[in-house]
Amino acid sequence: MTASAAPTVARSAPELVPPAGPTPGGTLPLSSIDKTAAVRVSVDFVQVFPPAAGAAVGDQGAAVAAMRDGFARALVPYYPVAGRIADASPGEPVVECTGQGVWFVEAAASCALADVNNLERPLLIPKDELLPRPPPEEKLEDLIVMAQVTKFTCGGFAVGICFSHLVFDGQGAAQFLKAAGEMARGLPAPSVAPVWDRDAIPDPPKLPRGPPPSFTAFSFVTQRHGRGVQVAPPCIQLPDDAEVRLGFAASTRHLLQGVLPSVEGYYGNCVYPVGITRTSKAIREAPLPEVIGVMRGAKEALTARFTDWMHGGAKEDHYNVPLDYGTVTVSDWSRVGFNEVDYGFGEPGYVFTVNDHVNIVASVIYLKPPTPKRGIRLMLRCVEEPHAAAFADELAKYE
CATH class of the missing domain: 3.30.559.10 (Chloramphenicol acetyltransferase-like domain)
Incomplete structure (x- = not known):
């Protein structure tokens, strides 16, 4: 060419x-x-x-x-x-x-x-x-x-x-x-x-979901950051009392032992939403270790929450997450297994998602960087253009 x-x-x-x-x-x-x-x-x-x-x-x-x-x-x-x-x-x-x-x-x-x-x-x-x-x-x-x-x-x-x-x-x-x-x-x-x-897998009683979520087509921008940074819910220029939420889909394969005849080889969905909700001011003013501690606590509660849901004991529908500008979802693609696929011409040097058209919820995706680079690659689509520069400045503090 x-x-x-x-x-x-x-x-x-x-x-x-x-x-x-x-x-x-x-x-x-x-x-x-x-x-x-x-x-x-x-x-x-x-x-x-x-x-x-x-x-x-x-x-x-x-x-x-x-x-x-x-x-x-x-x-x-x-x-x-x-x-x-x-x-x-x-x-x-x-x-x-x-x-x-x-x-x-x-x-x-x-x-x-x-x-x-x-x-x-x-x-x-x-x-x-x-x-x-x-x-x-x-x-x-x-x-x-x-x-x-x-x-x-x-x-x-x-x-x-x-x-x-x-x-x-x-x-x-x-x-x-x-x-x-x-x-x-x-x-x-x-x-x-x-x-x-x-x-x-048990089919638990359906919980009342309330009104259907409203879908807003946000104009997210795509950003990258190559270092290992922690990502907090987006609080940039939101009112102090605005709710912000960080969520991720935690694997529940280990919790399906004894439920499925065999967990190894099962290729259906094995996820349950885990997240935290705080006010914008609380997250903005909290030290980063405190935010991480809250996230860890939410993950540690996974077993009880998923077991309650599976056996019909859940009191609320955790799958029904508000989709507004204060919600960001985190996905870790670095360990899913797509980097380990070999069709006969070796394993891939790079894998990346291209669901850029999904603009109804902010997202952060962890990827492996292209070989031979080390560390992680972040695909960030969680802020609109007016807040992109401020968000990049916040990320730069963790380099």
Whole structure:
């Protein structure tokens, strides 16, 4: 690619990759956690694979074919993923095991990864060109997984993944992708056998949710900070008595031992919201160790709160979080497992989320920085432009 030419991506039409063998049919229920904690939206992210040592550009076609075959073979034990989400009744989603398969897109970029700064932000290739999209007759919200692999002239790849949060949490989606990678590399079966068993999780009585939350489309800006900083709820220029909240989805897999026939291999949602609520003034004036202590206390209460919820003893719906400018959610993607997926061309050097269009709640996402950098990478979308400079100044105090 010349210095003046803008990079382009040529994409093939999406093709269905069906399971490589026969799979069961029928309808499978989702768990009470799936239906309560998750929403019927696609989570989008990109894995960046630098050129493998000694690999030739001419080998890319064979590598993509093996990856496609890995998905097909993984869909046999993970047969629900080859199906579609449907509604058994209003507000009651299920998975229909149709065996149709997952949509797979092949693409080729006109440049090397180095020419686009290895896909670090600001992106020099529009994110929509790196993500798979189905044919127009398919409903995006009914699909469970899609993949696009983009070849770069240097021999590297980018893999764009879209998965349904209704069927997987992050760890569950990573488990499926690891299985696809293992099968692509020739393993006869996934190293971790998949477990569905959604109906083993109790369905607690539904708590009164009150009025539905109002959704505001905020104009969040994207910021990055490469050092290990603590993130407090956004108090910038809010009234002293305004409520501010920090929340995160804590894993409850360890609390489902004895509830599920087998926790290992379970790939459904295993999360429960943990958070703190204080006034803007209280957070602004509190020493940082005090704020951290409050957060730790909330996390230590997870076992009791989740157990109460699962057995119908909860007095309030902790999943119903106010979505206003005073709420920020924190997600740790650095240990979910997306950085450990190997489709046959090594593990990714960088993984980043591209759900920038989700502007109804402020977010902070922990990522691993691109190899060989160390530390963490923060993706911050929690303030609007009038407060961005002040927020950056606050972060700079912790360098």
